[in-house]
Amino acid sequence: MPSLLEARGVVAGYGRGPDILTGVNLTVASGQVQCIIGPNGAGKSTLLKVISGLLPARQGHITFNGKSIENLRPDQVLRHGICLVPQEGALFPDMSVRENLRMGGYIIDDKTELHKRIDEVLEMFPILKERSSQRAKSLSGGEQRMLALSRTLVVRPEIVMLDEPSLGLAPRIVRQMFEIIHLLRDRGLTIIVVEQNAIMGLKNANWGCVLDLGKNLFDGPARDILDDPRIRELYLGKKSQVA
Amino acid sequence: MEILQVVVIGLVLGGVYALMASGLTLVFGVMKIINLAHPIFIIIGAYIAYWLFRLYGLDPILSMPIAMIGLFCLGIAVYKLILEREAGSARYAEMTVLLTFAVAMTFDGLLGFMFTSSQRITSPSYATDAILLGNLFLPKGQFYAGIISVSLIIVLWAFLRYSRLGYAIRATTQNRDAAQLVGVNVALVSTLTFGIGIALAGASGALISFVFSFFPSRHWEWIAMLMSLIVLGGMGKLLGAVVGAFLLAVVAALVSTYIGATWSTLTFFLALFLILLVRPQGLFGEKME
Numbered sequence: 001m002p003s004l005l006e007a008r009g010v011v012a013g014y015g016r017g018p019d020i021l022t023g024v025n026l027t028v029a030s031g032q033v034q035c036i037i038g039p040n041g042a043g044k045s046t047l048l049k050v051i052s053g054l055l056p057a058r059q060g061h062i063t064f065n066g067k068s069i070e071n072l073r074p075d076q077v078l079r080h081g082i083c084l085v086p087q088e089g090a091l092f093p094d095m096s097v098r099e100n101l102r103m104g105g106y107i108i109d110d111k112t113e114l115h116k117r118i119d120e121v122l123e124m125f126p127i128l129k130e131r132s133s134q135r136a137k138s139l140s141g142g143e144q145r146m147l148a149l150s151r152t153l154v155v156r157p158e159i160v161m162l163d164e165p166s167l168g169l170a171p172r173i174v175r176q177m178f179e180i181i182h183l184l185r186d187r188g189l190t191i192i193v194v195e196q197n198a199i200m201g202l203k204n205a206n207w208g209c210v211l212d213l214g215k216n217l218f219d220g221p222a223r224d225i226l227d228d229p230r231i232r233e234l235y236l237g238k239k240s241q242v243a
Numbered sequence: 244m245e246i247l248q249v250v251v252i253g254l255v256l257g258g259v260y261a262l263m264a265s266g267l268t269l270v271f272g273v274m275k276i277i278n279l280a281h282p283i284f285i286i287i288g289a290y291i292a293y294w295l296f297r298l299y300g301l302d303p304i305l306s307m308p309i310a311m312i313g314l315f316c317l318g319i320a321v322y323k324l325i326l327e328r329e330a331g332s333a334r335y336a337e338m339t340v341l342l343t344f345a346v347a348m349t350f351d352g353l354l355g356f357m358f359t360s361s362q363r364i365t366s367p368s369y370a371t372d373a374i375l376l377g378n379l380f381l382p383k384g385q386f387y388a389g390i391i392s393v394s395l396i397i398v399l400w401a402f403l404r405y406s407r408l409g410y411a412i413r414a415t416t417q418n419r420d421a422a423q424l425v426g427v428n429v430a431l432v433s434t435l436t437f438g439i440g441i442a443l444a445g446a447s448g449a450l451i452s453f454v455f456s457f458f459p460s461r462h463w464e465w466i467a468m469l470m471s472l473i474v475l476g477g478m479g480k481l482l483g484a485v486v487g488a489f490l491l492a493v494v495a496a497l498v499s500t501y502i503g504a505t506w507s508t509l510t511f512f513l514a515l516f517l518i519l520l521v522r523p524q525g526l527f528g529e530k531m532e
Contacts, residue, residue, distance in 0.1 A: 015333065054423065074423040084424055092417040103414050106407075107426035151425070 004030040004190055005051070005082070005159060010060035010070075011214075012050045019058065020046045022214035028159070028207075033181060033191045035205035035222060037198040037235060042211040044194040045087060048161045052084035053077040064159075079107060083152035087163040090148035093137035097128050097147055100136050104151030117154045125150050142173035149180065160184070161192040166200060178204045198235055202226050210235055245500070248379055253496030255381065257489035258389035258396075259451060263465070264472040264484040265396055266443030272416040272479030273436040276326065276339040280346040282462035282469060284441050287350065288314055288448020289457045290358060296365040296452075303365045303452050304391065310445035318441025321346060322434055330430070347462060354459035362456040370453040388450040395446055396485060403481070412436055416479060464508075471511035475518050477528030486526060 005028040012021045021043045028034050036044050049055040051062060053074040062070040064080050072080075092100055101121055105114045122129040128147055131139060136147060145165060152160050162181070166174040174197075181191055181204060195201025202208050208222040210231060218231060225231050267281040288310040292303035325346060329338045364370075370384035403409040411432045414422040423429050451457065472491055476483020491514055499507035518525060 052424065054420065073428065075426040075428050078424070078426045086420065086424070089418055090421050090424075092414050092421060094417055095413065099410070103410060103422075103425045103427075106411065106414075155426075 003027045005062070005064050005192075007047070007051065007062045008060055010047070010050055010062065011058045012046060012055055012060075013058065014046075014055070020214055021050065021057075023060070024211065024214065024216055025219075026209060026216065027219070028190060028192060030158075030190050031185065031188055032206040033185050033193060033204060034207045034209065035198075035201040036192065036194045036209045036211055037196075037201055037225075038211035039235065040196075043214040044211055045163050046214075047211070048084055048086075048163050048192070048194060051077070051161065052082065054084070075107065078155065078157075081155075081158035082161070083155065083157040083159070084161045085145075085148045085152060085163065085165070087167060091136040091144055091151075094135060096133050096135055097139070098122075098132040100147055101128075101151055101154055104154035107155060114154070117156070121150050121153050124153070142169050142176070145169065145173075145177060146180070149177075153184075157189070159190045159192065161194075163194045164196055165193060166195065166197050174200065199226070246497075249496045249500045250493055251379055251381065252385065253493035254489060255385045255389035256454075256496065257492030258392040259385070259447065259454060260468070260472060260492050261485040261488035262392035262395055262443060262450065263447040264469045264476075264488055265399060265481060266440035266447075267469050268473045268476070268479055268481060268484040269399075269412075269443070270437055270440035271473065272481075273412055274339075274433050275336055276343065276437075277336070277470075278343045278440070279340060279466055280321070280343040280350065281440070281444055282465035283347045283350045283354075283459075284314055284318070284444035285448040285451065285465065286354065286457055286459060286462050287317070288445035289452040290354065290363070290448075291445070292449035292452040293363050293365050296367070302367050303449050304367075304387065307391070307446050307449040310449040311442040312445075314445025314448070315438045315442035318444075319434060319438040321441070322437040326437070327430075327434070330433070347466075351459050351462065358459070360458050360460065362458050363452075364456040365452045367453055384453045388454050391450060392447065395443070396481075399443070400481065408432070408435065467515075468508075468511045471515040471518075474525055475514055477525030480525070480527040483525055483527035 007024055007026040010021050010024045011019050013019045024043065024047055038044050046055065050057050053072050053076065057070045060070065061068060064082060069077055069080055092103060095103065098118065101118045102114065105117055108114045122132060125146055127143060128150060136144060139147060149162065165177050169177065185191055193201055193205065202222040202225055205222040208220060208225040209216050210218040210225065218225060263285055267278055270276050270278050291310040291313055292306045295301040295306040295309065296303055325342055326339055329335050332338060369387060372383040374381040374383055374386060403413055411422065411427045414427055415429050415432050419429055472487040473484050475491065476487035491511055495507040495510040498510050
């Protein structure tokens with residue numbers, strides 16, 4: 001399958017601190033859900049920040065559709081069609097749901113087109129449509145996460161990167177969140193999910209990647225990772241049961 | 244009746260204070276810069292209006308746009324040359340306090356050298372005239388300055404509420420990282436916001452040039468007052484600055500009338516101490532974590 005996004009030998013860290021990523025390679029195929037797992041501090045969120053342009057890469061190359069995108073500004077990366085939904089604090093709390101969606105389409109100059117797309121997104125998420133004039137900070141945790149995800153759809157991206165979409169959510173809401181992810185994949189979107197809940201993430205992904213100490217230890221079909229006894233012992237919990 | 248008169252004067256002055264504070268709070272909201280140089284830019288705006296009036300007879304209200312454009316350019320230059328290089332540093336907040344203090348000192352010295360420390364005031368005909376509303380006496384100069392200030396704040400509010408750049412500024416204020424992720428060029432937005440904040444200082448400078456006498460080092464007095472206003476309202480909140488300005492201006496006017504003029508300045512300091520003790524996030528600020 002042709003790769004949409006490729007990262008080769010990416011090294012990155014914060015400020016003058018040590019390297020968090022020490023040479024990550026990542027290949028993301030089009031139209032798939034790719035799940036990145038690993039222990040705390042492995043560099044999962046850092047990798048997403050580097051791809052999205054929030055953090056510069058110290059070394060390495062990142063290409064998207066064959067074009068180099070490393071060290072572009074976040075707004076430039078977004079214009080290539082890559083969106084990041086960060087772990088927390090993704091929203092503009094004092095803006096309404098509709099205003100947040102409007103900000104999601106900030107790079108769209110045509111106002112008519114922008115409002116058309118916002119309406120399309122609101123049709124996909126009826127609960128947000130109901131609350132379109134409510135302030136983002138007044139939504140529940142699950143609704144806020146849904147709004148953060150839906151906001152990226154306004155620009156019709158090619159890749160959406162979700163950092164810990166299940167964090168702090170009730171199991172029912174997590175299931176809904178992954179149903180939405182499947183729906184988006186079925187519509188042709190490529191999704192990268194960083195997930196602390198590794199089993200849940202891998203069960204919902206086509207492809208997986210295990211990061212540890214800033215390097216990828218294993219890449220392969222998500223099912224293979226789930227079935228690998230060594231990975232299960234190290235990263236999925238020794239006695240984890242994989243259905 | 245006297246109390247109503249005092250309150251009305253306080254409200255009119257509150258409008259002017261609100262405009263003086265609006266740029267300061269806008270810059271803090273977006274960039275987290277406590278701009279100690281803000282009042283010296285107000286003084287520069289006042290000098291622009293003063294000299295245009297003195298040399299060409301240009302009404303200070305008409306010279307307001309000139310002061311705004313001049314100060315916008317000066318603000319951008321100061322930001323680009325002095326402050327931007329610190330953006331991203333771990334001690335950005337502390338450094339900007341020191342740097343803006345240095346900017347204030349530098350312009351204070353330059354203005355003193357150029358125009359001496361003599362007190363100045365522009366004197367258009369309406370500055371010494373008054374409007375009588377029944378038994379209420381409204382000094383025309385203060386009334387005009389107050390009305391124009393409030394109008395400018397409404398324009399600023401509408402700009403922030405409805406324009407594309409306004410959305411970007413509000414987004415950057417509320418969540419800088421998220422703003423970047425939706426495509427806002429926050430470096431450009433920060434530069435423009437600083438320019439707009441200083442342009443507002445220029446506008447208020449032109450207006451106060453016929454309301455208060457001014458001299459270069461008067462900005463030290465004003466920074467304390469402006470900090471009180473924006474801390475009371477909630478740092479970075481435009482509505483907070485406006486409410487804080489009206490509230491404190493009325494209280495200061497009442498204190499001045501019924502206790503003594505020398506005590507009115509103390510109102511601002513007392514308000515600052517009290518709000519920091521009781522509600523440090525200010526009236527409209529979010530509770531700090």
